[in-house]
Amino acid sequence: MMQLQCPWCGRRPENEFHCGGTTAIVRPPIDCSDEVWGNYLFFRKNPKGLHAERWRHTFGCGQWFNIVRDTVTHEVGAVYGITEAQPRAVDP
Amino acid sequence: MRNRYSAGNLLGAALGGHKDWAPAWRDAEPKPRYDVIVIGGGGHGLATAYYLAKNHGITNVAVIEAGWIGGGNTGRNTTVVRSNYLYAESARLYDFSVQRYESLSKDLNFNVMFSQRGIITLAHSRHDLDAQERWTNAMLCNGIDAEMLTARQVQECEPRLDISSRARYPILGGFTQRRAGSARHDAVAWGYARAASALGVDIVQRCSVQDFIKQDGRVIGVKTNRGEIRADRVAMAVAGHSSVLANLAGFALPVTSYALQAMVSEPVKPVLKAVTLSPALGAYWSQSDKGEVVIGGALDHFPSYAQRGSFAVNQQVIAATVEAFPSLGRLRMLRHWAGIVDVVQDSSPIIGATPIPGLYINCGWGTGGFKAIPVGGWTLAHVLATGQNHELAEPFQLSRFHTGRLIDEAAASGIAH
Numbered sequence: 241m242m243q244l245q246c247p248w249c250g251r252r253p254e255n256e257f258h259c260g261g262t263t264a265i266v267r268p269p270i271d272c273s274d275e276v277w278g279n280y281l282f283f284r285k286n287p288k289g290l291h292a293e294r295w296r297h298t299f300g301c302g303q304w305f306n307i308v309r310d311t312v313t314h315e316v317g318a319v320y321g322i323t324e325a326q327p328r329a330v331d332p
Numbered sequence: 333m334r335n336r337y338s339a340g341n342l343l344g345a346a347l348g349g350h351k352d353w354a355p356a357w358r359d360a361e362p363k364p365r366y367d368v369i370v371i372g373g374g375g376h377g378l379a380t381a382y383y384l385a386k387n388h389g390i391t392n393v394a395v396i397e398a399g400w401i402g403g404g405n406t407g408r409n410t411t412v413v414r415s416n417y418l419y420a421e422s423a424r425l426y427d428f429s430v431q432r433y434e435s436l437s438k439d440l441n442f443n444v445m446f447s448q449r450g451i452i453t454l455a456h457s458r459h460d461l462d463a464q465e466r467w468t469n470a471m472l473c474n475g476i477d478a479e480m481l482t483a484r485q486v487q488e489c490e491p492r493l494d495i496s497s498r499a500r501y502p503i504l505g506g507f508t509q510r511r512a513g514s515a516r517h518d519a520v521a522w523g524y525a526r527a528a529s530a531l532g533v534d535i536v537q538r539c540s541v542q543d544f545i546k547q548d549g550r551v552i553g554v555k556t557n558r559g560e561i562r563a564d565r566v567a568m569a570v571a572g573h574s575s576v577l578a579n580l581a582g583f584a585l586p587v588t589s590y591a592l593q594a595m596v597s598e599p600v601k602p603v604l605k606a607v608t609l610s611p612a613l614g615a616y617w618s619q620s621d622k623g624e625v626v627i628g629g630a631l632d633h634f635p636s637y638a639q640r641g642s643f644a645v646n647q648q649v650i651a652a653t654v655e656a657f658p659s660l661g662r663l664r665m666l667r668h669w670a671g672i673v674d675v676v677q678d679s680s681p682i683i684g685a686t687p688i689p690g691l692y693i694n695c696g697w698g699t700g701g702f703k704a705i706p707v708g709g710w711t712l713a714h715v716l717a718t719g720q721n722h723e724l725a726e727p728f729q730l731s732r733f734h735t736g737r738l739i740d741e742a743a744a745s746g747i748a749h
Binding site: 241242253254255257258259261274275277278279281282283284285286287288291293309311312313314 | 573575576579584585586587588589633634635636637638642643644647676677733734735736
């Protein structure tokens, strides 16, 4: 089973976690166009390769955090705080 | 050389030791120019090419496939065909597909082994029963066969299910669509390929798209590992890899790719009669004509392009199987695989034009693309040939993610995700 590094609890099996999808999506102002709002709600980069995403250690400490994961190999290159910026050089 | 499959031809060929059968389809070299290029040699791509030729007389068509035909999700699913959807738009779309499946073997002159053994969706709670009454009524209003079942009727349909009160999730009843069933996945891909090839379509394997060729913002062809190929119109039917190609073409999709896994047991004598699905347990079951028990479950929980399933979901699906069918508990598993599925927010497809002129798309089927192969091909061929959306595909445009007119079939996909 895939293991993830929870910043608070250490390495734990994947079924203790919940994946919250792409991280750091910025909400547009409420008076934006339908085009911008639709893009915000539904359209994702869905990369084949490195993906910055948020996870929650649901069946553990309950905390959210960010990781950069390769969507082909599932290797995790970086683990960082939910409010932190994505580390620049990531070599998974 | 013999082309047509019939009892007479089979007997005739038997006399000659079966040495004079023609190859089922031509493995073509790409030509520099076509009327239409279809990217993706799965069921949807091959069906698109076939209906372009058959319904619209457009035969100067290439299907280009990075691997081998039917080797992606068409060969990685659990072959369930059904139209038990909630909304009228989906009911029309999927039932058109079921109807095409009913005549597909004859139409393609290729036995796709469509077996209408029925699908049972189990109810494990009062809430399930209420929701299924509504679901069944919606289906009946849409003109699709549906029937509520008591627990006793469920057991008559599928005797090996544990319907005792000792079960962790006792079965209180369920509902069935008797016209649903399963078909042979390879036969669907091969049948469409053979029929399309016979009408003049080029099927080009081991040909992967590296980039799109554009002129004044319009797609006029593709760059591949086997050279440049130009066309008036280009269509893509590449399921889980839709975002990758869309990114190359320069537009975005509301798609996230996930691994969906399934598995089969060693072959055994007939033990399962129908297709059974338990949303509560997160698994579904049927038995192939070879005798393998076919088991599917929910999506893996995180975005993935790896064609292998995660152990977490695998474990849960196996546990559900032992729970629902205690007598299958000692079966050994034979194969396990995953396909990369293109999940959109409302679990409904996208069939039509893209924001890039000259480029058309068929994607977003998520976990349920196999059942929709005939209608996906039919409607994509229609828009490619006429420039107008087929009426069945009209509600399923990319623009709905901006207008908000979603067709939210998340519940009808049957499995929680």
